[in-house]
Amino acid sequence: MSGSCFAEILGELVELVPAEKAALERLEERQRHIRRGAMVLRENERADELFILRKGLVMSYVLLDDGSRQILRFYFPGDMLGLSSIVYRESPETLCALSDCVVCPFDRQAFSALSVAHPRLSALILVLCQIERVALTDRLAALGRTSAKARVAALLLEMRNRLRGTDKSIEKAFTLGLTQEEIGDATGLTSVHVNRMLRQLEEEGMIARESGRVTLVDEDAMARAANYVNRYEGLDLSWLPAPQ
Amino acid sequence: MSGSCFAEILGELVELVPAEKAALERLEERQRHIRRGAMVLRENERADELFILRKGLVMSYVLLDDGSRQILRFYFPGDMLGLSSIVYRESPETLCALSDCVVCPFDRQAFSALSVAHPRLSALILVLCQIERVALTDRLAALGRTSAKARVAALLLEMRNRLRGTDKSIEKAFTLGLTQEEIGDATGLTSVHVNRMLRQLEEEGMIARESGRVTLVDEDAMARAANYVNRYEGLDLSWLPAPQ
DNA sequence: CGTTATTTTGAAGGACTTCAACTCTGGTGG
DNA sequence: CCACCAGAGTTGAAGTCCTTCAAAATAACG
Numbered sequence: 233m234s235g236s237c238f239a240e241i242l243g244e245l246v247e248l249v250p251a252e253k254a255a256l257e258r259l260e261e262r263q264r265h266i267r268r269g270a271m272v273l274r275e276n277e278r279a280d281e282l283f284i285l286r287k288g289l290v291m292s293y294v295l296l297d298d299g300s301r302q303i304l305r306f307y308f309p310g311d312m313l314g315l316s317s318i319v320y321r322e323s324p325e326t327l328c329a330l331s332d333c334v335v336c337p338f339d340r341q342a343f344s345a346l347s348v349a350h351p352r353l354s355a356l357i358l359v360l361c362q363i364e365r366v367a368l369t370d371r372l373a374a375l376g377r378t379s380a381k382a383r384v385a386a387l388l389l390e391m392r393n394r395l396r397g398t399d400k401s402i403e404k405a406f407t408l409g410l411t412q413e414e415i416g417d418a419t420g421l422t423s424v425h426v427n428r429m430l431r432q433l434e435e436e437g438m439i440a441r442e443s444g445r446v447t448l449v450d451e452d453a454m455a456r457a458a459n460y461v462n463r464y465e466g467l468d469l470s471w472l473p474a475p476q
Numbered sequence: 477m478s479g480s481c482f483a484e485i486l487g488e489l490v491e492l493v494p495a496e497k498a499a500l501e502r503l504e505e506r507q508r509h510i511r512r513g514a515m516v517l518r519e520n521e522r523a524d525e526l527f528i529l530r531k532g533l534v535m536s537y538v539l540l541d542d543g544s545r546q547i548l549r550f551y552f553p554g555d556m557l558g559l560s561s562i563v564y565r566e567s568p569e570t571l572c573a574l575s576d577c578v579v580c581p582f583d584r585q586a587f588s589a590l591s592v593a594h595p596r597l598s599a600l601i602l603v604l605c606q607i608e609r610v611a612l613t614d615r616l617a618a619l620g621r622t623s624a625k626a627r628v629a630a631l632l633l634e635m636r637n638r639l640r641g642t643d644k645s646i647e648k649a650f651t652l653g654l655t656q657e658e659i660g661d662a663t664g665l666t667s668v669h670v671n672r673m674l675r676q677l678e679e680e681g682m683i684a685r686e687s688g689r690v691t692l693v694d695e696d697a698m699a700r701a702a703n704y705v706n707r708y709e710g711l712d713l714s715w716l717p718a719p720q
Numbered sequence: 721c722g723t724t725a726t727t728t729t730g731a732a733g734g735a736c737t738t739c740a741a742c743t744c745t746g747g748t749g750g
Numbered sequence: 751c752c753a754c755c756a757g758a759g760t761t762g763a764a765g766t767c768c769t770t771c772a773a774a775a776t777a778a779c780g
Contacts, residue, residue, distance in 0.1 A: 294617050296703055302617035319606040321712045324705075325613065340715035347602075348595040348717045355591055355598070361605045362563040368612045369569065373538050373546035375619040376664030380736070411758065420620030422737055427760060443745085459540055461568075468565045471584035473592045624768070655726065669768055671728060687777085 236260050238284045241310035242356050245467065249475040255350055260284050260336035272313060272327035272335060279317035281337040285309055288333030289409055292325045293417065303418035306391065309398045312360065330409060352475050359469065367463045375420045378459060383419040384429040386458035388439065388446060393462055405447040480504050482528045485554035486600050489711065493719040499594055504528050504580035516557060516571035516579060523561035525581040529553055532577030533653055536569045537661065547662035550635065553642045556604070575653060596719050603713065611707045619664045622703060627663040628673040630702035632683065632690060637706055649691040
C-alpha cells in the first residue's frame with residue numbers, strides 16, 4: 233500500500249520509479265474531510281486548488297438556467313479532481329460529495345512543478361484525461377442516440393467497473409450509492425422514468441435489486457443492450473517517455 | 477504568419493519562445509491531403525500517428541450497433557487530431573473530412589519527445605484537452621437537459637465562433653458546411669426535426685438563411701436560448717511553468 | 721441534363737415527461 | 751419504543767416533444 237492513491241492508479245498503467253512515487257506522495261500531504269452532500273468546488277467560483285480523491289464518491293455537475301441539473305461524471309478514490317477548473321478563472325462545474333469523502337488538496341504551482349520535474353507523469357496525466365474524454369464521448373453517444381433503458385444499463389455497468397477499481401471483492405453485486413434522481417440527472421432522464429427502466433431491467437432478468445444493492449444478473453446482455461466498452465482497458469502506453 | 481498552425485493557436489494563449497516555435501514547426505514538416513468525405517482515421521483501427529489540422533473541417537464520430545451515428549466534435553485548422561487514439565490500441569472514434577483538408581501527420585514518438593523537451597508545451601496541450609473536455613460536457617448537458625431548438629442554436633453559435641478563430645472576417649454570417657443530417661447526428665436529433673428547428677429559429681427572427689449561409693440575426697437571444705458559453709474565453713494560465 | 725443528395729412538408733406514432741398520489745424506508749425526538 | 755416525518759421509491763393517466771414514415775420540392779453534381 234503506497235502512501236498515494238493517485239500513485240496506485242498510475243501504478244496500474246506503468247511501473248513507477250521511486251522518484252515519481254515520492255513526487256506523487258507530496259501531492260497528498262494534506263487531507264480534508266468532506267461531508268456527504270457538501271461541495272468541494274462550486275460552479276462559477278474561483279478554484280486555486282486541485283484534489284486527489286482519497287476516499288468516497290464525488291460527482292461533478294452543472295446547473296442550467298431552468299434549474300435542471302446534468303451530472304457530468306463520477307469520481308472514485310485515486311481520481312484527480314478539478315483539473316478543468318484551474319484552467320479557467322471560474323470553475324465550469326460543481327464538485328459535490330456523494331458520500332463522506334477525504335480529499336487531498338494541492339495548488340496549481342505544485343501541479344505545474346510536478347509536470348516539469350516528471351515529464352512521464354505529465355504524459356500519464358494526459359493519458360488519464362484522454363480516458364476521461366473517451367468516457368465522456370461514450371456518454372455523449374448514449375444521450376444522443378440510445379434508449380433510456382440502454383443509458384441506465386450503461387450507468388450500472390460503469391459504476392460497477394469503477395467501484396471494482398478500488399474494491400476488488402466486488403463481483404456482480406454492489407451498492408450503487410445514488411438516488412434514482414441522480415441516475416436521471418446523469419442519464420438525461422426523469423427520476424420517474426429511471427424507476428420504470430430499473431424495474432424493466434429487473435423484470436427482464438438483467439439485474440436484481442434489494443435495498444440499494446444492485447446485482448448484475450446477466451452482464452453480457454446488459455453490455456450488449458448498453459453498447460458498453462470499458463475504457464480503462466485496451467490501452468497502449470508503449471510510447472510514453474522514460475521515467476525521470 | 478508562423479510555419480505552424482498549431483503554434484498559432486497556442487500563441488494566442490501564451491507568448492511562445494523561439495525554441496518552442498521551432499519544436500512545433502517540426503511537427504508539421506509533412507503534409508497529407510484528404511478529400512472531402514475521406515477518413516483520416518477509422519474507429520477500431522490502429523493509429524500510430526497524430527495530426528495537426530492545417531486546412532479544412534474534420535469531424536469525429538462513433539457508429540452504434542443500430543447504425544446510428546453520434547458526431548462527437550468538429551475540428552478546425554490548428555487543432556490536434558487523434559490524441560485519444562494513440563492512447564488506445566484501437567481508435568475509439570472515426571475522423572472524417574467534411575471538406576478537402578490538409579493534415580500534418582507525426583508519430584507518437586515525436587509527441588513524446590516534444591513533451592519531454594518542452595514541459596510548457598506539454599502543459600499547454602493539457603490545457604487544450606481541458607478546453608475540449610469542458611466543451612464536451614457542455615454538449616453532454618445540452619443533449620441531456622435542453623430542447624431540440626436550444627441544441628441547434630448552440631451548434632450554430634459554436635460553429636460560428638470556431639470558424640471565426642481561423643477567419644476573423646466572419647461576423648454574423650457564415651457558411652455552415654454541414655448537412656441537416658450532420659447537424660442532427662451532432663445534436664442527437666433527426667434531420668427532419670433539425671429542419672423544423674432551423675425553420676423555427678428563422679421564423680422567430682433569430683437567424684436568416686440563404687443557400688447554405690447562415691446569419692445570426694439575434695445573437696444574444698440565441699446565446700440565451702442555448703445556454704451558450706464560449707469556452708475559449710475566461711482562461712487562467714498564470715500557473716503554467718516557464719518556457720524551456 | 722439526368723441523377724442523386726438534400727431540404728421541406730404533412731400525418732401518425734412512440735418514448736419520455738409531467739403531474740399527482742400513494743407507499744416505503746430510515747432517522748429523530750418525544 | 752414507537753410515532754412521526756422527510757426523503758426516496760412506486761405507480762397511473764395524460765400530455766408533449768421528437769421520431770418515423772412517406773412524398774414532394776429543391777439543390778448539387780458529374
